[in-house]
Amino acid sequence: MTSPRTAGTAPRNALTRARVLESAVALADREGLGALTMRSLARELGIEAMSLYHHVANKEDLLDGVVDVVAAEIQDAVGGLAALPDEAPGSAWKPAMRRQILTARAVLLRHPWASTVLETRTSFSLHIVRYYESLLGLMRRGGFSYDLIHHAMHALGSRALGFSQELFEPDGAAAGSAAGGSATAGADDAATAMLVQMADQVPHMVEMLAEVGHEDAGSALGWCDGQSEFEFGLDLILDGLDRLAEREQH
Structure with missing residues (x-):
């Protein structure tokens, strides 16, 4: 039996x-x-x-696999965002690319650990390759040469996938900030106290933080809004690339 x-x-x-x-x-x-x-x-x-x-097969195979799952989720989320109508003006690449990158970021914010794993992979998921291919396609439609696209991908770095390494981010801050929680409060307080003690050595740092500081519980070190800063950096890069692309075409 x-x-x-x-x-x-x-x-x-x-x-x-x-x-x-x-x-x-x-x-x-x-x-x-x-x-x-x-x-x-x-x-x-x-x-x-x-x-x-x-x-x-092992832990590394497991990590490759979970990255592939998240990458597939990104691909599903961006869907047809990279498709531009034939009559779209050359400048249409920029809002489409911005929308696609921010959509990828929204997925990663649901999996705040995923960016750490992505940075350690030695091979690309096919979903990631296809995602990058769609970004390249947008830039080609925008009139970019392949040389400029190559520079653009280096300039964007991990930001192309929706995440970036913050300048000041204590251990554990990234996951807490991405999740929108208050897990970073202790690290924030400790880092702030350290800088205050060093005020005579880093006066510009302390003055900057005093000017821009706010009470956003979900921000890195409590000093900045991670989403706003990500979009600021992304827009800075995309605006610069737009000007370079226009220069290439004239």
């Missing part, structure tokens, strides 16, 4: 790589990237840890 399956444990034939990766993303979203281990993921799925190795 077959023993009844333990409650909460999925039969082996119901476990797929897709299900493993979806559960891994959900676990990282809920508890953070540090909580994503093979053992904790096995518990999440209600299986023995060794069973995971039928679907992911």
